[in-house]
Amino acid sequence: MSTVHLFDVAPLRPPFGGEVPTQALVIVDDERVTVVDAGFPAAVFADPSMIGFEARFLRLPDRPDSALVNRLASIGVGPDQVGDIVLTHLHSEHAAGVCDFPEATVHVSATELAVATGSSLRARVSYRTRFFDHGPRWSPHDGDLDWLGVPGCTEVLDGIVLVPLPGHTAGHCGVAVRLDDGTWLLHTGDASYADPRSGTPAAFPLGFYERFTAADRAAQRHTLATLARLAARDDVHLMSSHRIPMRLPLTLRPPVKEHDR
Ligand SMILES: [Zn+2]
Numbered sequence: 001m002s003t004v005h006l007f008d009v010a011p012l013r014p015p016f017g018g019e020v021p022t023q024a025l026v027i028v029d030d031e032r033v034t035v036v037d038a039g040f041p042a043a044v045f046a047d048p049s050m051i052g053f054e055a056r057f058l059r060l061p062d063r064p065d066s067a068l069v070n071r072l073a074s075i076g077v078g079p080d081q082v083g084d085i086v087l088t089h090l091h092s093e094h095a096a097g098v099c100d101f102p103e104a105t106v107h108v109s110a111t112e113l114a115v116a117t118g119s120s121l122r123a124r125v126s127y128r129t130r131f132f133d134h135g136p137r138w139s140p141h142d143g144d145l146d147w148l149g150v151p152g153c154t155e156v157l158d159g160i161v162l163v164p165l166p167g168h169t170a171g172h173c174g175v176a177v178r179l180d181d182g183t184w185l186l187h188t189g190d191a192s193y194a195d196p197r198s199g200t201p202a203a204f205p206l207g208f209y210e211r212f213t214a215a216d217r218a219a220q221r222h223t224l225a226t227l228a229r230l231a232a233r234d235d236v237h238l239m240s241s242h243r244i245p246m247r248l249p250l251t252l253r254p255p256v257k258e259h260d261r
Pocket of ligand 1: 089091168190
């Protein structure tokens with residue numbers, strides 16, 4: 001049986017926006033520990049200037065316990081036990097934390113990796129590649145699996161699927177985790193903060209952030225339609241990076257069957 005923990009690994013305080021979490025999943029089973037999104041590394045909480053101009057509007061609080069490496073310590077997991085990190089995309093508050101796990105394999109969309117490490121103006125503005133200077137063990141993916149009607153997916157590990165949901169960035173993905181009851185938890189990253197069923201936009205500042213930072217608006221609209229379709233299914237649970245601040249840490253367990261009660 002696997003246990004899925006949900007942690008806020010990069011609390012943010014955007015101007016006029018209150019506090020916004022950046023949520024990561026930690027999947028622990030008998031054989032492995034897998035992480036979905038990595039937040040900021042511990043060093044950034046000590047020195048936010050490491051993330052450059054973003055520090056001015058992300059305004060992270062002095063809370064080093066939030067760093068993924070410290071969140072893992074709170075559940076008795078050391079950094080060398082993390083075999084794989086699966087990233088929704090490479091924006092700093094989702095990906096910079098990989099530098100605390102130099103031995104882990106880092107799964108990411110091949111498109112996202114190419115854009116983020118390229119020389120375009122967007123790459124220089126949007127990504128902080130200094131956190132990759134140690135040479136992560138990248139595992140770039142450009143899959144051809146159909147997952148619940150979404151093309152181009154890759155099952156990167158047993159029961160963990162990288163699901164292209166582009167728009168926010170060119171190679172942005174969701175990460176689907178198969179739970180023990182056979183349903184899926186889909187971490188939708190920054191794909192959208194709108195209500196997935198109705199499409200109603202999120203309130204400020206997330207709604208503004210969603211529109212302002214989109215790399216491809218047409219792809220983002222298509223992704224919204226995909227999320228609406230998935231949200232209507234009984235076997236898919238959606239969550240996003242910065243919305244739905246749940247009680248932390250959250251442990252998801254399979255539901256108790258009627259005849260077991
Ligand atoms: Zn982002």
